[in-house]
Amino acid sequence: MDIVLQATRRETGARSTLSKLRNQGQLPAVIYGYNVEVTPVALDYKETAKAVQKYGYTSVFKLDIEGKQVNAVLHEVQRDPIKGLVKHVDFLSINMAEELEVDVPVNIVGNSVGVSEGGVLTQPIRELTIKVKPTDIPESIEIDVSDLAMGDSLSIADVRSRINFNILNADEEVLVTITPPVVVDDETAGQGDDGNQDIKATEAPESEN
Incomplete structure (x- = not known):
């Protein structure tokens, strides 16, 4: 079964251009590899996420780039370190007759x-x-x-x-x-290296004022 993802060529530019694409529900991407020049593209974020979730990260996708179809696999996924959302993906164009x-x-x-x-x-x-x-x-x-x-x-x-x-x-x-599980000695639990009771994290030192 062919998993077709629609892609459109995009212009490369400032970071603000990528932010604008993301705000419009687009996913910036690039495709390169077998019989393909390095081509910046954009895909619908929700449709791409839905396809990856359903078929998996290791699936072969058919990218339709304005009428030209290319077989490709996900090669790299960049996520926002805080929100976890995908910011950018790399697709690797492949030869279906060769191992990869x-x-x-x-x-x-x-x-x-x-x-x-x-x-x-x-x-x-x-x-x-x-x-x-x-x-x-x-x-x-x-x-x-x-x-x-x-x-x-x-x-x-x-x-x-x-x-x-x-x-x-x-x-x-x-x-x-x-x-094996870590065994805690009841006699030394909660004590420091010198055998004294550790100060609880909730206890604040007395003010000097």
């Missing part, structure tokens, strides 16, 4: 034995870089942690043979670890 490198989210599944015993699951890596044809890009890659006990971990080397994609991450990179 994409970052795919890791989805942890299963109930870990170690977590059931009180352990804490940490996930240092939340995306895997794979090389794949555009038509085969997965929405996510599932990693089953059901067999992980307290103190266990999963590295790329442990899962490489289970995943039907060419993973470009190094073997030693750790995907998941199950660590």
Whole structure:
């Protein structure tokens, strides 16, 4: 199914020009890559957000740039650090017959034995870089942690043979670890290094006036 997004060429200019586009409900973007010159464009913000939410960040989109259609993937997304709204996106034009490198989210599944015993699951890596044809890009890659006990971990080397994609991450990179919970000694809880009671944050020092 083709996911078509309408795009119009835009002029590059001052930051105020981009702000004006955003205030009009437009999303500034740029497309570059296979058979395409670097082209600044603008898309409808709501329609683009709706398509990405429905089909995912790893989908192949067909950008219709004033009648010319280009197959592209999201390459970079810039967000407002405070509001979290998308400010700008980069689209990479692709050749549908060739493999490309994409970052795919890791989805942890299963109930870990170690977590059931009180352990804490940490996930240092939340995306895997794979090389794949555009038509085969997965929405996510599932990693089953059901067999992980307290103190266990999963590295790329442990899962490489289970995943039907060419993973470009190094073997030693750790995907998941199950660590024991932190035990607090009741006798030293709330005390500083010298054994004295810490001053509560709510207690203010006496005024010198």
